Amino acid sequence: MELICNGCSCLCDDVEIIGNEIAHACRKGAEFIRRYKTNRLASPTINGERVELDYAVKSAAEIIKKAKNPAVLGMGSSMLDAQRSAVELGEKIKATVDDFSTHAGVCRGILEREIKTCTLDEVKDNADVIVYWASDASNSHPRHLSRFTYLPRGKNRQKGFEERDAICIDVRESSTIEVCRQFHIIPPMKDGELMKCIMEALDGKVPKSSFLGSKEIIELSNKLKKAEYGVIFTGAGLDGSARVNELKEFMNKLNAVSNFHMIPMAEQCNTRGFSQVLHERKYERTSFKEALAKGKIDAALVLCFDPISEMPLSLSRSLSKIQTVVIDSYKTPMTELSKVAIPCAVNGIEAGGEVIRMDGVKFGINKIYEKDGSIEEKEIMKMLMDLI
Amino acid sequence: MANPFQIYQFLPKTNCKECGEKTCMAFAVKLISQEAKIEQCPYLEEDKKKEIETIVKPFEGAEKTGLVIHDELCTGCGNCVVACPVNVANDPHGVATGRGSKNEKLILQVKDGTVHACDIENCRRFVKPRVLCDVCVVLCPKKAIEFP
Numbered sequence: 001m002e003l004i005c006n007g008c009s010c011l012c013d014d015v016e017i018i019g020n021e022i023a024h025a026c027r028k029g030a031e032f033i034r035r036y037k038t039n040r041l042a043s044p045t046i047n048g049e050r051v052e053l054d055y056a057v058k059s060a061a062e063i064i065k066k067a068k069n070p071a072v073l074g075m076g077s078s079m080l081d082a083q084r085s086a087v088e089l090g091e092k093i094k095a096t097v098d099d100f101s102t103h104a105g106v107c108r109g110i111l112e113r114e115i116k117t118c119t120l121d122e123v124k125d126n127a128d129v130i131v132y133w134a135s136d137a138s139n140s141h142p143r144h145l146s147r148f149t150y151l152p153r154g155k156n157r158q159k160g161f162e163e164r165d166a167i168c169i170d171v172r173e174s175s176t177i178e179v180c181r182q183f184h185i186i187p188p189m190k191d192g193e194l195m196k197c198i199m200e201a202l203d204g205k206v207p208k209s210s211f212l213g214s215k216e217i218i219e220l221s222n223k224l225k226k227a228e229y230g231v232i233f234t235g236a237g238l239d240g241s242a243r244v245n246e247l248k249e250f251m252n253k254l255n256a257v258s259n260f261h262m263i264p265m266a267e268q269c270n271t272r273g274f275s276q277v278l279h280e281r282k283y284e285r286t287s288f289k290e291a292l293a294k295g296k297i298d299a300a301l302v303l304c305f306d307p308i309s310e311m312p313l314s315l316s317r318s319l320s321k322i323q324t325v326v327i328d329s330y331k332t333p334m335t336e337l338s339k340v341a342i343p344c345a346v347n348g349i350e351a352g353g354e355v356i357r358m359d360g361v362k363f364g365i366n367k368i369y370e371k372d373g374s375i376e377e378k379e380i381m382k383m384l385m386d387l388i
Numbered sequence: 389m390a391n392p393f394q395i396y397q398f399l400p401k402t403n404c405k406e407c408g409e410k411t412c413m414a415f416a417v418k419l420i421s422q423e424a425k426i427e428q429c430p431y432l433e434e435d436k437k438k439e440i441e442t443i444v445k446p447f448e449g450a451e452k453t454g455l456v457i458h459d460e461l462c463t464g465c466g467n468c469v470v471a472c473p474v475n476v477a478n479d480p481h482g483v484a485t486g487r488g489s490k491n492e493k494l495i496l497q498v499k500d501g502t503v504h505a506c507d508i509e510n511c512r513r514f515v516k517p518r519v520l521c522d523v524c525v526v527l528c529p530k531k532a533i534e535f536p
C-alpha cells in the first residue's frame with residue numbers, strides 16, 4: 001500500500017511499508033515513520049506532575065481565558081482541521097498567531113495572486129531553468145531534486161537533467177551546490193542587491209555589485225531571460241534579507257521578458273496549509289518574537305512545535321517565564337518548561353487529515369498505525385474550544 | 389574520472405596496428421575497459437608507460453562489483469536512483485519519472501532511508517562493452533557513492 005510521508009513538505013506519495021522495510025522514503029521520512037514511538041509524551045502533566053486529561057484541558061482553558069495578551073504558536077505539522085480551530089480560537093481571544101514560518105511573505109503574495117506560481121508536477125513536466133535561492137533542498141527536502149525538479153523525466157523534458165539547468169544561489173557551499181551545475185555564492189543579506197543587479201542586467205545596463213562580477217550577473221540574467229519555463233524555489237534565507245515587495249518587483253520584471261514561477265520551500269508538512277487557513281479567514285499573522293521581546297505576551301498555546309529550539313536564548317528565557325500550554329506528541333524542551341502539557345497522536349502516522357504541499361496541492365493523509373491511547377490534536381482543540 | 393583521451397596523449401599515435409587494434413584510440417579505450425594490456429604496445433617508452441599505468445590502475449579493482457556506498461553519509465535522496473541510465477531504461481514510467489518503484493531490475497534502490505545496490509551486475513561499468521559511467525557519483529550531494 002502506498003502512503004504519504006509527512007516528514008517534510010514534499011509529501012511523497014509513493015512511500016511503501018513492506019514488512020519491516022520502509023521503501024522509497026528518504027532518510028528523514030523513513031526515520032520519522034520508524035521512530036514515531038520514541039521520546040513520546042506519556043500523559044498530560046501540570047507543572048511536570050501527571051494529571052487526568054479533562055483536568056489538564058480545563059486548566060489550559062483557564063490559562064488562556066485569564067490571559068490578556070495570549071499567543072497561539074506552531075501548527076506547521078498540524079492537520080488542516082486543527083489549524084482551522086486554532087486560528088478560530090486565536091480570533092476569539094484576539095491572540096498573536098504565528099507559525100515561525102520564513103515563507104509567510106511569499107505565500108501571501110502567491111495567495112493574493114501577485115506572484116506567479118505553479119505546481120511541482122508542472123515543474124517536472126516543463127521546467128528548464130530551476131533556481132534554488134537561499135535553499136539547501138538536498139538537506140531540508142532530500143527528495144525534492146530527484147522527485148520533482150532537476151532529475152526526473154517529464155512530459156516535455158524527456159531527457160531529465162540533461163535538458164535542465166539548476167542554479168543555486170546561497171551564502172555557503174551547501175550540499176545542493178554539489179548537484180547543481182551552476183552556483184553563485186553571495187554574502188548574507190545581499191539577496192535584495194543581487195535582485196536589483198539582475199533587473200539592471202535585464203534592462204541592458206551593466207550591473208555594479210560589491211560581491212559578484214558584472215560578467216557573472218549578466219550571464220545569470222541571460223540564462224533567466226532565455227528560460228522557456230523557469231521556477232524559483234525560495235528558501236528560508238531569502239525572507240530575512242529581501243522584502244516581499246522587492247521579490248514581487250523582481251518577479252514582475254522577470255516575467256516581462258521570461259516565464260518564471262515561484263514556489264516557497266515550506267519547512268514543515270503543512271506550513272503552506274497554515275498560510276492558506278490564515279488567508280481564508282483573513283486573519284493577520286503577527287510576529288510572536290517581537291511581541292515577546294517587548295514583554296507583551298502573558299500566555300501561549302503551542303501546537304506540535306518547539307519554539308525553544310527556534311529562538312535565541314534571551315527570548316527562550318522570557319518564554320519560560322510566561323504561562324504556556326503545549327499540545328505535542330513528543331517530549332521537547334518546550335514541554336519540559338510548560339505549565340500544562342497534553343500529549344496527542346502523531347499527525348500523519350496515528351492521525352489522518354488534510355495537508356497542503358508546498359505548491360498548494362491538497363492531500364488527504366490516512367493514518368498508518370493505530371494510536372495507542374492518545375487523542376488526536378483536533379479533538380483536544382475541540383475540547384478546548386468548548387470550554388473557552 | 390579518466391577518459392581514453394588522457395591515455396591517447398601518451399600513446400605513439402601512429403596507428404601501427406601491432407597491438408591488435410585498428411587505431412591507437414581504440415587501444416586506449418580497451419585499456420580503460422581492461423580488455424587490453426599496456427605491454428601489447430611495443431613502442432611505449434618507460435615514463436609514458438608509468439603515466440598510463442597510474443591512469444588505468446583504479447579500474448583494475450573494479451572487475452566485478454567495485455561500487456561503494458557510504459551508508460553513514462547517504463540521505464536517501466534518490467538522485468542516483470533517478471539518474472542511473474540503466475534504471476531509466478528498465479523502468480521508464482516509474483523510477484525515470486522520480487517515483488519509487490518495485491522493479492526488480494533496478495541497480496540502485498532506496499530502502500529504509502538509504503541507497504542499496506541491488507542488481508549491480510547490470511551496471512554499465514561491469515557489462516561489456518564497459519562504459520565509464522559516473523552519473524550516480526556526480527549527482528550525489530553527500531559524496532556517499534564511490535567507485536575505487
